[in-house]
Amino acid sequence: MTESTQFMKHDAILDLIDGVATVLRNRLRDRRLDDPAMIGIHTGGAWVAERLNAILGLDQPSGLLDISFYRDDFTQIGVNPQVRPSKIDFDIDGRNIVLVDDVLHTGRTIRAAMNEIFDYGRPASITLVALIERSGRELPIQPDVIGLSPPLGLSDHIKLNGPDPLGLEIFHGPRTGR
Amino acid sequence: MPSPRSPNLQLNEHGRLRHFLTIEGLSRELLVQILDTAESFATLPGRPVKKVPLLRGRIITNLFFENSTRTRTTFELAAKLLSADVINFNINTSATTKGETLLDTLRNIEAMHSDMFVVRHAQSGAAHFIAQHASPRVSVINAGDGRHSHPTQAMLDMFTIRKHKGDFTPLRVAIVGDVLHSRVARSQILALNTLGVSEVRIVGPRTLLPTEARALGVHVFHDLAEGIKDVDVVIMLRLQNERMDGALLPNEHEYFRLYGLTDERLENARPDAIVMHPGPINRGIEMDSAVADGPRSVILQQVSYGIAVRMAVMSMAMQSQADLGGET
Numbered sequence: 001m002t003e004s005t006q007f008m009k010h011d012a013i014l015d016l017i018d019g020v021a022t023v024l025r026n027r028l029r030d031r032r033l034d035d036p037a038m039i040g041i042h043t044g045g046a047w048v049a050e051r052l053n054a055i056l057g058l059d060q061p062s063g064l065l066d067i068s069f070y071r072d073d074f075t076q077i078g079v080n081p082q083v084r085p086s087k088i089d090f091d092i093d094g095r096n097i098v099l100v101d102d103v104l105h106t107g108r109t110i111r112a113a114m115n116e117i118f119d120y121g122r123p124a125s126i127t128l129v130a131l132i133e134r135s136g137r138e139l140p141i142q143p144d145v146i147g148l149s150p151p152l153g154l155s156d157h158i159k160l161n162g163p164d165p166l167g168l169e170i171f172h173g174p175r176t177g178r
Numbered sequence: 179m180p181s182p183r184s185p186n187l188q189l190n191e192h193g194r195l196r197h198f199l200t201i202e203g204l205s206r207e208l209l210v211q212i213l214d215t216a217e218s219f220a221t222l223p224g225r226p227v228k229k230v231p232l233l234r235g236r237i238i239t240n241l242f243f244e245n246s247t248r249t250r251t252t253f254e255l256a257a258k259l260l261s262a263d264v265i266n267f268n269i270n271t272s273a274t275t276k277g278e279t280l281l282d283t284l285r286n287i288e289a290m291h292s293d294m295f296v297v298r299h300a301q302s303g304a305a306h307f308i309a310q311h312a313s314p315r316v317s318v319i320n321a322g323d324g325r326h327s328h329p330t331q332a333m334l335d336m337f338t339i340r341k342h343k344g345d346f347t348p349l350r351v352a353i354v355g356d357v358l359h360s361r362v363a364r365s366q367i368l369a370l371n372t373l374g375v376s377e378v379r380i381v382g383p384r385t386l387l388p389t390e391a392r393a394l395g396v397h398v399f400h401d402l403a404e405g406i407k408d409v410d411v412v413i414m415l416r417l418q419n420e421r422m423d424g425a426l427l428p429n430e431h432e433y434f435r436l437y438g439l440t441d442e443r444l445e446n447a448r449p450d451a452i453v454m455h456p457g458p459i460n461r462g463i464e465m466d467s468a469v470a471d472g473p474r475s476v477i478l479q480q481v482s483y484g485i486a487v488r489m490a491v492m493s494m495a496m497q498s499q500a501d502l503g504g505e506t
Contacts, residue, residue: 066218069230069493074500079232079493081211085221119227 003172007150007158010165016131016147017048021055024098024129024145033096033125038062041113042084044102044160048131052100062100063088070112092121102160104130107141132158132168187309196498197309197318198491200327201368209372213337215490220337220483222259232493233262239292241283241308242321243269243299248457249321249331252481253296256488265292280304281311288313293499294492295319302326314502317495319488325361330491331456332365334484336373338476339411341483342452346373352399352406352447354381354437355415355464358388362456363415371395381405382437385426402437406447414439414455414464430463439465441472452476 008016028036040049040062049062068083099113110128117123130143134152152158152170161167186203190196195208222228238257242250250266257264267287278286287295294317297305302324309318322328336346343349351370357363357380370378380387381399391398399405406412417433427433439453453465453475461467469475 069218069232074232074496079215079497081215083215083218085218087221115231119229120225 004169005172006167007170008168010167013131013160013166013168014051017051018055020048020129020131020145020147021052024052024127025056027127027145028096028098033127036096036098036127037090037092038098038100039065039088039113039117041099041101041109042066042086044131044162045100047160047163047166048102048129049098049100050163052098052129060090063090065113065116067109067112067116070116072108072112086116088120092117092123094122094124097123097126098129099126100129101131103132103134103158104128104141104143104146105134105136107137107139110141111139131160134158187306190498190501192501194497194501195491195494197305197320198329198495199305199309199318199320201329201332201365201372202327204372206372206374209333209336209369212333212487212490212494213340215494216333216337216483216486219259219489220486222486223482229259229261231261233257233260233293233496236260236262236293236496237291238262238264238294238296238492239287239290240264240266240321241269241287241295241297242267243297243304244322246298246322248481249298250296252484253319253321253330253488256485256492257296259485260489260493262293262492265290280307284308284311288316292316294496296321298322300324315499317498319491319495322361325359325364327365328361329365329369330484330488331362332369333491334480334487335362335366335413335454335456336369337483337487338454338480339452341479342476343410346370346375349375349411350377350379350409351375351411351413352379352381352409353396353413353415354402354405354439356386356417357382357415358386359418360415363413364394366413367394367396379405379409383427383433402439403443403446406443406451409447410451412439412444412447412451412453414453414459416456416458417460417463434463438463439469441466441468444469444474454480457481 038049038053038058040046042064046064053062064087066084066086068080128143129145131147133143133146133149155173157171159169161169188197188199240250240253254264295308296319297308298321304323305318305320312318320327320329353363353366367378378396379399380396381402387398453469455477459470
């Protein structure tokens with residue numbers, strides 16, 4: 001059995017998201033990335049994206065990406081039985097996209113997400129937001145805005161539970177299942 | 179009708195779909211998983227790029243020993259939308275007519291490194307036979323075998339019903355027409371009962387209904403108005419023309435007079451009832467054009483949903499190869 005510890009609770013995570021929102025707002029302004037649109041990666045990234053979207057007061061609801069059909073490990077794990085439809089109700093073409101994930105680890109999820117986004121259209125830019133950034137990158141993908149980079153052991157995993165209440169949990173030792 | 183082979187052949191040791199041959203022996207959970215997965219694929223036509231890269235580099239072979247344009251085309255389209263490469267084997271004009279056995283044909287196509295066979299055959303049990311003899315790295319999808327089974331058609335019908343009705347449990351469903359000779363009806367009845375609908379009825383003349391109705395878990399009606407009274411879903415079956423030649427039916431006009439679906443007769447069903455048909459329709463025999471093209475008809479949606487459901491089944495079956503591990 002894998003042991004787990006509670007790393008951060010709901011209110012602290014909301015504070016963290018507030019901080020991310022401030023950094024993101026400044027970055028979008030400094031780089032003149034006007035009229036941004038938010039996309040969250042199912043599931044944790046979508047919760048964070050929704051809150052960021054509300055704080056930034058963007059016009060349209062955040063989009064949702066389920067990258068199950070774009071994973072590069074399909075031959076090892078097959079189709080995720082909990083796959084749900086991606087939902088992007090705005091035009092991607094020429095848009096400044098803010099892509100949000102809860103935990104950035106290997107970078108493979110982000111690669112898959114970018115592949116899927118390009119099947120919806122050609123964005124003007126993609127800004128990557130990760131609530132948690134950790135070591136273990138396997139692809140040259142780095143976030144533009146980071147909430148927190150906690151020190152984690154090689155075999156530790158961190159997971160965002162939610163959406164209400166939100167909780168960050170660290171699992172020690174090899175993870176079972178996916 | 180008993181299955182020619184054990185239905186467990188369809189599942190691997192992890193209980194996941196390896197082949198898709200019949201609805202028989204599959205759990206409600208697995209059927210719901212097929213429908214849920216199809217739900218995601220059904221959104222793809224709304225995007226500029228309709229394909230996903232899931233089965234990129236895989237080869238899927240359509241092995242059709244019996245003519246079919248629409249089923250073969252939707253399977254081909256489903257495979258292409260999953261980014262697989264597709265080979266179509268028209269067996270009528272290939273080596274089987276030169277005396278090559280089914281097994282020889284199979285071995286030859288396997289030697290072409292196909293990852294999946296989609297099989298249609300006039301003989302019941304043909305897809306099971308191929309699944310039993312195929313190499314472990316090949317999945318088999320049944321696209322219709324004799325009078326036995328047509329599981330992807332049944333699942334696309336279930337998908338259509340769920341899209342319109344949501345929950346299966348309160349539903350009354352009537353299947354009308356030539357149930358006896360229909361592999362579609364057989365698979366639909368199994369799927370509806372597995373998904374837990376309230377009542378399945380079969381409606382038609384005595385000569386076209388199976389005698390083992392009780393074993394199938396259905397109620398039998400010989401009067402159309404009575405049979406579709408208060409139902410939520412009316413599924414009309416195609417009347418095969420060759421049945422007219424035998425002693426089973428008087429003639430087309432007589433059949434339409436007794437069992438043809440008209441707007442007037444449809445009044446017996448619930449006001450929000452939907453009308454389905456696996457196609458192609460014989461207009462003026464199974465149903466009036468006014469019904470086929472009317473507001474309650476979901477026949478063309480069935481065709482579109484068929485692509486999403488076939489994508490779901492193909493991608494799930496390919497997962498069994500993931501469970502084998504190693505190089506694929």
